[in-house]
Amino acid sequence: MRPLVSLIVFWTLLIAPFLGTELGDPTKSVFEPPNAIAGFEKPIAQLALEKKFLAVPDPKHAEQDMRALTATPHLATTPEDRKTADYVLQKFKEAGLQASIEEYKVYFGIPESVSIDIVAPEGVVLHGPSPERVDGDDGSKDSRILPAFNGYTPSADVTAEVLYANYGRPEDFDTLAQAGVDVKGKLVIIRYGEIFRGVKVLQAQQRGAAGVILYSDPMDDGYFKGDVYPKGPYRPSSAVQRGDVHFMFRYPGDPTTPGAPSSATAERTEAAQSASLPKIPVLPLSYADASPILQHLAGPESPRSWQGALPFTYHLGVGPVKVHLKIAVHYEYRTIWNVIGTVKGAEYPSDIVLSGNHRDAWVFGAADPGSGTVAQLEAVRGIGQLLKAGWRPKRTIIFASWDAEEQGMVGSTEWVEQHAQELSGAVAYFNMDVAVTGPNFAAASVPSLKQFMRDVAKSVPSPQGGSVYDAWTERTSGKSPQRNEVFPDVNGSARHSSAAPPHQDVAVGDLGSGSDYTPFLEHIGVASADMGSHGPYGVYHSAFDDYTWFTKFADPKFAYEQQMARLHGLQVLRMADADVLPFDYEDYGQEIEAYIEYTKQRAAESFPEGGPKFDELTKASKRLQSAGSMLLGAVKAGRAASPARINTALRDAERAFLTNGLPSRPWFRHAIYAPGESTGYEAIVLPGITEAIEHHDQQALVEQIQLTTAAINHASEILESAHSF
């Protein structure tokens, strides 16, 4: 067993279970909540409080919120988006929060017209994009739906021959080069999946492509995976995945205000100069529309691993298919609306626990982001009931409903950039996004919070019987964590890093990028977590991610919405009220040590003649482990400094991982995690070191090892200071 477990036994009082099973389905296996909570000296009082909270989230309320939030398409900056902001504001106020809307003016495009035509060879017809239609789902006929487009594509009018580039990864373009296929001046058709779509576009752009067509292959989320909507949850032939393609792995948020908030009077980079804006046009297509293009490509057969599930053999091109692509997007500075609701902390008001979820949607946004907003609103309602009963949290709680996440985390990024100063007191940021698409729970967080995530899951009943933790471990037992297990590919959220060490307990993934925790963790060093309850989700970013789809496939009884609201509320409650913050830096140090081992291997391969030494770095990771375990030991034995001093240390240790930023993209300042430059979603660990290895730059590698070592040692010093008085 890991040390923390025995610690908890000493550190908290053992009490008889007093929470009944009434929260779970009584016909299923009995839910037995734990009777101790890490970080609480008086668990009985806390458990009583939690019991009150857990009784509030309600499927009926969740259903009403979902219906209201998905009534119309509500792309960021539109009047319908503003209406959802008002709805959330109202709910925040009803719960007793101090709530307001915070606006930004951001560079934003609205498509005016989009068309794609096959102009050669003769007889091959595509005049698209075709409308998204299935029997039994009329939402897609809503006249307010804009043409399907990719966020931050430039306008363009291009006619060029087409070639196929699989997933558009660097290695896919390498394969094309080896096959003698020249990308220059061509339109590249790329299937969605594997990596962030903006990376695909950058890869194509860097090779001189004239434009990119993105499409959803039925192998990846269509009929090859299972029945398509409306029969099943997978992508029907007309459904289009929209999505942002700006280079948010360089910096997210408004492309014209890197590192600074987009206030009305902000100084701005010219769009043409922005390092995060693509320079070539990008259009998303359904597989019905992509099919005639792919079917008539000539040239060599594609590698067999590039074959998708359309009923013909895939070829590379180039041509003879020639496509005319015309995209007109009107760019201007438009208003977005974050809704911010606050409960002032009674004991440590400048310590802040944050909850966040975006609210803007590509179309109706039932799963993405409605399922998260609904769970957040029910968590807020639960906390509102506690407030009405006179409770006050020790720490300040902020609930945020972000706007324009779909354009690259614009609302959250601008807010973080604006409030960086106050956020130096931030304790933790709990994110949701696609919170519910099915019954399979998964979570990702910084290592110091992984055990906290498991503990919260033990305290909430699962609709499947037992606790969420029970269902989670049962589903994943015997399986090594797969990337798509932790979060489904389409979510674009956190993934389990391949560098993560195996763990005895259920795997909590690592945070990469793709949702609003990014600015908190990777720009200002706030310990973060993300979670969701997942299932087959083929309608991602299409017009079919609506109330009908959601209630048919994702969560017909809103039981998982209730579960997620309970989990999310408990995260916030425990973090806001803990006597000692439940961070485990021994875990953090252990994971970092595993990352170092993994990275050292990569360095040894890259520098076979012998590269820089990792000894000091490894020593730093071991020091962090012992600093973490000694602090918890001191707390346990009553030898520690004052709780306030301990908590400040635990809060600030994460901040110590900040550096001056990665050499090639200084907005990303976390020494341990960053999104991969060529993956966009997946976390790369020790990013400064990893990128120096990838660039085979020995001098940079030496520097980055030093900087990372210093950052980890800084975290240890902070922890050590709290038990050496």
Place this chain on the structure above:
Amino acid sequence: MRPLVSLIVFWTLLIAPFLGTELGDPTKSVFEPPNAIAGFEKPIAQLALEKKFLAVPDPKHAEQDMRALTATPHLATTPEDRKTADYVLQKFKEAGLQASIEEYKVYFGIPESVSIDIVAPEGVVLHGPSPERVDGDDGSKDSRILPAFNGYTPSADVTAEVLYANYGRPEDFDTLAQAGVDVKGKLVIIRYGEIFRGVKVLQAQQRGAAGVILYSDPMDDGYFKGDVYPKGPYRPSSAVQRGDVHFMFRYPGDPTTPGAPSSATAERTEAAQSASLPKIPVLPLSYADASPILQHLAGPESPRSWQGALPFTYHLGVGPVKVHLKIAVHYEYRTIWNVIGTVKGAEYPSDIVLSGNHRDAWVFGAADPGSGTVAQLEAVRGIGQLLKAGWRPKRTIIFASWDAEEQGMVGSTEWVEQHAQELSGAVAYFNMDVAVTGPNFAAASVPSLKQFMRDVAKSVPSPQGGSVYDAWTERTSGKSPQRNEVFPDVNGSARHSSAAPPHQDVAVGDLGSGSDYTPFLEHIGVASADMGSHGPYGVYHSAFDDYTWFTKFADPKFAYEQQMARLHGLQVLRMADADVLPFDYEDYGQEIEAYIEYTKQRAAESFPEGGPKFDELTKASKRLQSAGSMLLGAVKAGRAASPARINTALRDAERAFLTNGLPSRPWFRHAIYAPGESTGYEAIVLPGITEAIEHHDQQALVEQIQLTTAAINHASEILESAHSF
């Protein structure tokens, strides 16, 4: 290095290379034939003879033979089949062989009419089978082509609901049972691949199915693999895989004469009583015809690993698709024609070296079996040149052109059953079947011949430059032998057994079943080998396996036909003239020891409480290794008995592996190899023991271990007797 290699250096004279590169393509890497041959005391003379032989096989002649043999469809028993027999007889005679046609009367069906219709649900249309048609290949319009059918299907008129059973393996039917899908009274649609089609039918029959529809999924050999005919070599949508479905893993050959030759006056089992005849009708379909059936199946989604490449989600059924299947086959006793050509041995006339290839075809049979027949005829022509120059082999050579192989090795089986007595002098049987479909050489044999197969490959130039061995090792280097590497799946020939030990040298596979070596090896214990040069081959058993396909994709220049003729001729020449037969029983013993280790593991899993001991068996395999190595050592040191006595021992050691047959299927008498009961093609090793384990029958296991031990010890005794005088 393995011991044999150094042995050869001593045992044969080292001479300067005297074979030039004129046989290879001079623009490619130089072909350097070896200058020593295992088993020959005077390699110079033998190499001179081989040089003469190797100069004969000629692409032009091969092309003429191919054109003649594929001019018409020539199903066994038809007048066109008889014409090919006459053609081969003529060629044998021209080469100077004593040649004749040997006839049998065999139970055989000719289809009179075949139809399949979808009768429900309304609006789903299939009235088939549809004709096989592609642009640019008119052969398929030949009026002599019979309706596509499965050999030995009974006639039937069935209307029933349909369900999908993936590859029809036992585990697939288990999955259906677990899903609550009842096969009884239903038509089962099964995709080709993975196992012998007759096993699929037996599995369905045993579960009470009303009939079976077999189809070729485009995932397995159609557009998912690559471009389809006529653009590429893969299966076009209308192409049907015909094929025998009788239970030849119980016994091959005429179903009415198990173990005995089908002479005109033979005693016969009633067809209704035959253990090898299926009782339910079977019809093969193209994927164009199978598509509407599969597309409209309801019921649960199939497991995702069952999904094929047709453009919809595959379901299990049952129904609502209901199919009317009507098959009328006229069964009677019909004549088949083996062509047998003999060259009498000058020194050991009762020692026989055999070459075999079938001649009957499902339709035109270019690759299958034309490519083998063409190579055999060119090898015969080469040997004819030697005969004309006055050469006589030491041992008798028999060239056989088998009939009715496509109905389950009928011609070869009946002939072996008839000539079992004379064949007690058989030294080795060299098979070809689908000899050429592309450039990738592969071979399979008993372990005692594996090094011989490599040595022959070193002595023949490859059209790719260097020797066949060079191309073979280069292609497979760094790869562990894949089953489909050794022989492509559709061939149904020998596979690399999963029990085979890893080998330092290029892998030679194990023989299972599926071609005419079966009766030789597994019924009468003749050391056997099979080989071919393979490539993408999607037209297997369809009307498109014709001259046009062959010359477009398999071997446009007939260079690989020339290669295969040279290899085959060298096999025969060396085995017929060797001073000491080139069998390596140390290799055989090593492989058997690996099989024992593998099987012991399986026994340990099946009898966790502790099953019978394998110690005596392991000891026997070690004794065989040392008997093999000591005999070769004695030969090397001149301490061995007379060459005749050594050769007789080496010849008869294989025969020692025969037992009284497997308990459930006594026709199969080899203690080391048999086709799998639930695979049909793939070799299972130590079959008596393996089946006792599978039946969890401890008593049978003890018996089979004893019988197998005795057989191996018997082989050792024979070898030991030859160097202890």
